[in-house]
Amino acid sequence: MTTFPAWVIREGERTNVAALEDIELSALDDLPVTLRVGYSGLNYKDALALGGRPGVIRRFPLIAGIDLVGEVVESRDERWQAGDVVTLDGAGLGEDRHGGLAGMARVGGDDLIAVPDAFTPAQAAAIGTAGFTAALSALALERHGLRPGDGPVLVTGASGGVGSIAISLLSRAGHEVVAATGRVEQMRERLTELGASDLVDRADLEDKGRPLGRQRWAAVVDGAGGQILASALSTLRADGAAAAYGLAASTDLPTSVLPFILRGVSLLGINSVHVTPERRRQAWELLARDLDPAVLDSLTRTVDLADARDAAAELLAGRGTGRTVVRIPS
Ligand SMILES: NC(=O)c1ccc[n+]([C@@H]2O[C@H](COP(=O)([O-])OP(=O)(O)OC[C@H]3O[C@@H](n4cnc5c(N)ncnc54)[C@H](OP(=O)(O)O)[C@@H]3O)[C@@H](O)[C@H]2O)c1
16 A cells, blocks of 8 residues: 655635645546656745645645646556656646645646756756746747847746746846845845846835836736736836736736726736646746756755645745745655
């Protein structure tokens, strides 16, 4: 009988309860590809789930973890063979399907990606949903028509997982990147090393300004929502676009139609959970091309599976920076 450790979330009365348990393989769903998980990661959703907060987990009990990197041990899907090293981000993992914070996983074959040669399995986990979302945001802006030389690109939530990787990807692609952060002095050196040419204090974006402000940004990658996204929209240049992926500040969007109808700006929604296999491949190709593994290492820390909940608490408290990889014991 094969057992393995897993962070299991059970429904509680007011909050949910996360516990590291020993699980049998038979507890997993009957899906075609069985993986030995080597690494997972911590994203904001994982932090909410491990912290017992409602809203992320939609089926109980469920193994947490919206990302995984592992080796195929058995496959009924002819596209995948034993020994393949693969990664999967989103696709319901850790929300309505058993996720990656576990020694083993069973998944469908459609959304799997072979880990690119450019990255080790641990680096692929460091990328995880955060890097995947940053790449989807960059691709969306590129499809909108953004080209290097068009003007500064504002990245909000800059010290976070998505923000940090977005800065690196966009600057590598030749864009001028301005980082908006709540920790200007603390993060100046790191964000500059990642490729930001300038920093703005996010407090400057938190004030309700005029419906249309000075045109500053050719594009925006936003992880904050709320007034911060509204301010960014009102200061986008004509025909610019904002890729909105996050809600670190708020789910509200207190804007007006003026930036849209007088400046022709666009708001592009980014959803990293439900993504076509083709777009998944494009995002990972972009990451393999433009994300320097050494830069990725510089913003990554690694914790053991048993310490995932403590690390998640730091993320929830807003003390996290960069990416946290979770190492799964073999
Ligand atoms: N759409 C999707 O598919 C998708 C995918 C991934 C993540 N997300 C969402 O995107 C957001 C960021 O994810 P992440 O993984 O990068 O999280 P993260 O690593 O926790 O980073 C979030 C960053 O946002 C900034 N921030 C924190 N509290 C804030 C506040 N009250 N107001 C404004 N900014 C604040 C901080 O950066 P500074 O200190 O530099 O300001 C923080 O580092 C989360 O809301 C997450 O749920 C969505």
